[in-house]
Amino acid sequence: MGKRSTWSRWTAGAAGLALGAVLLSGCGSQEAKAPTNYDFYIFNGKSENAEAMEEVVDRYEAETGLTIKLFSLGTTDVAETLRSEMNSSAKPALFSTNIGGVMEWSESGAILDLNEASNPELKALAAEVPEPLRLSADGSQNYGIPYNIEGYGLIVDTRMAEQLFDLENPEPFLEDFKAATYDEFENLVNQVDAYIATGQADQVMLNGSPYPFAASKTELTSRLTGVFAEAGAEKWTYGDHMGNIALNAVFSSAVDARNASEEQVEQLKGPLEKLARTLDLYSAHAAGMEGPLERGPSYINSTTASYDVSVQLFATGKALFLKQGNWVYPNIEKLNADILPTLTFLPIKLPLQQEDIQVEGLTVEQFNRSVPQFVPSYYAINTKVTEREQELAQQFLVWLNTTEEGRRTIVEDFQFIPYNADDSVKFENTLNNSLIQYQLAGDTLSNPFNGSPAGGAYWGQEVFGSILQERYYNREGEWTPEDYRTIAEQSVQGWQDVMY
Template identity: 80%
Template sequence: MNVNSRNRHYARKKWTVVAAVLTLGASLLSGCGSREAKAPTDYDFYIFNGKTENAEALDKVVDRYEQETGLTVKVFSLGTTDSAETLRAEMNSSGKPAIFSTNIGGVTEWAESGAILDLNDASDPELKALAEDVPEALRLSVDGTQNYGIPYNIEGYGLIVDTRMVRDLFGDDQTQPFLDDFQAATYDEFETLVNAVGDYIAAGTAPSVKLNGRSYAFASRKTELTSRLTGVFAEAGAEKWTYGDHMGNMALNAVFGSAVVARTATEEQVDELQAPLAKLARTLDLYSTHAAGPDGPMERGPSYINSTTASYDVSVQLFSSGKALFIKQGNWVYPNIAKLNTDILPTLTFLPIKLPLEQSDIQVDGLTVEKFNRSVPEFVPSYYAINAKVTPREQELAQQFLVWLNTSEKGRQAIVEDFQFIPYNVDDTVKFDNALNNSLIQYKLDGDTLSNPFNGSPAGGGYWGQEVLGSILQERYYNRAGAWTADDYETIAREAVQGWKDVMY
């Protein structure tokens, strides 16, 4: 989960090489360590897979492909810890992979070395069409003109809630209306709701609240479930990626429509982050003053950022045991929750993260405050890329495999059932046992999604989000008791913007 600190004065082109595997999804999923390759001595083409969590499933899928085609395929899967160096070694070996894993952090390295095929120039017309169907905001590119990869899958995050808790707070017949109205609610309505839930937790009573203009009254008495609540949010103050990366990404979405746009931003565009980041600080103030602890509220101060009391694992435990109404996490958290409380799994869903933005804060064409506040970030953590330095035959076979994987019945079935991945070209026929995956699919089908511009921030995402914004928050604000002021919000934003510019310009 941790990202190594980096020198603040990297040259503009160097940081993308250093951060080759530092994407949001790769940082947050626990794929570490390697496994033995499915490695025949003689093979037709070679796949280098950088996602350990789908290693066994990929072996099974390739077995089916071999049986169907008569080809022999070498597969090597490696965890995220050292995959950048191992991939470099493989790409420079005599037995180069024809398909390899990369991401927005690593693409510049391979583009500059001429080792990645622009799928705009693919020789297989089916693969070329498949690549053209990847939405622009999800494309793997250096400057927005190329299309270098086919997405492994889509991941996303938001406020996860157990809908049974909503039922017990507001009544069974109010559950679905509440979820619908929450999505459409303004930030001010959200803030009022958070404060009211905090009052209800403390005193067992609170005034009714409005979401999307509709009133919701709290239950007259607590149930066994709502009696467990100790706070509104399960926070992980020890984990800078949860607020530096995730929440920082929310503010960046107001200015940058994609990671590519963020990576190529001018200094003037970076200055436009001041207002959204100040609004983000206000939101983080709200979250951190309504955090759940094991036996009562979690107060800001040393324990709020201590790894034994405020880690990722602790936050998941608090949410899974019903101590918090919300946890801000992604669909990758589902297996962790499953280990702790299987009862909660069918009733989980995503709700959008809201910021108190004004329309003047938003610089992305076509994005309104209303759309921003009803949307969730969805993004591609890894891509399949084709090595332009292998033989033409290997390139052709690699293209055919990616077409089969993403268009054939067996291939698409494998993505959903074996990998348990949300396809980037998902449609309404795809259903999972995983309720969080299904929730993300619905947001995508509704067109209510944001992007991952944080992956285009200095040093590939992890550095700015954690070592700049995250460190400001953790070391100077979460670490002390007392109220934050409007001046604090502006200071956090100003220093985060300056931290970006210190690295980039």
């Protein structure tokens, strides 16, 4: 890192950001001289692509003859560093922000509504961003161009499914799983658990199709100790991710959740109650290193139930499913690269009734065959710099997102899923490819979690996540329907206590 061109640029560190979790790695901040004379300044808050962005800017400078100042963040304190730069005498023309930061910049008048962009190509590009993915304060604006798409679901190694059910081709099983009802999924979980324990189980039905278990275990299926690789010590894995699933029944986007009425928050009780039932199923069938991981102190202990342990359990074949996102791919690669070609996403299902769903046009069937996809960061234009700097920043965004060279950069150099990917976009990362297929099929949910109180992190972890961890995961014994209702009611009350 450091100086990479005759014009010098600032870069710093490396970090991985996944929804509510920050997984740190990198070299920290490293200073280099900024150019004293430059045409415009890019503040890049997505440090995963810091080095690649430097190389891209080098090429763009060579192509255009411009001089660009680039700063890529190497710490987790994105908001404070950006705030300092935005208030300095040398402001970025192009900067990174997200749904959590948009209110600050819209209220201060420092972010351009791309509906009013002076560059017609950028204006058209912004209009193509699907409404649930738009960066907005109240739904009427369109403040940013997505860096990329991320998403999550139940990750499965299709070889494990093949050997559990003695399949020649896993594709029909995967398609039937996607279309299966929650009750069929619940039965699958119970029967897989029985097969792990005894080597025998009843055949399961998925989408009405029968799937008998293999007559005997293989070397691979003999490793299983549970159905799910769970991280009970990490509230973000269920408070943020799973909480977001339920919110999708009432809110179509983060903007909708942020502007929720008290009546809409009340409508969360049904979906959250159904989510509690699902989390009961997951936590009652969790894998451990040597056998099942039981609810109780071990379930929330970082030595037995951390994020890293959950990934290890899955990567070494001790669990059938890992509920995580495409960002986990490099972690799995370090542990067991052999399974990378056979990884894919399956949807997270809830036992919803149609009356639980308030989003217009969304059915239980579509909900349960979809995966959440969202934009972690956006490029935004700063209205507090000169008109020329704004114009140049707009031209760079158009180049990056519409030209063959720019789009190749996003996929090959950044390894990002474009928000407007088509079926020609292919990665070595099989999880990225799986997300694109859901995207193209229109089987996606959104990220209303980021519109919950305090931008998601508070409600997801300190309300919903804490209720689960401290009062339910931490104790042994069965959960009851009354427990499900209590979890839902207390979680809704926690939201209301902050907002109303």
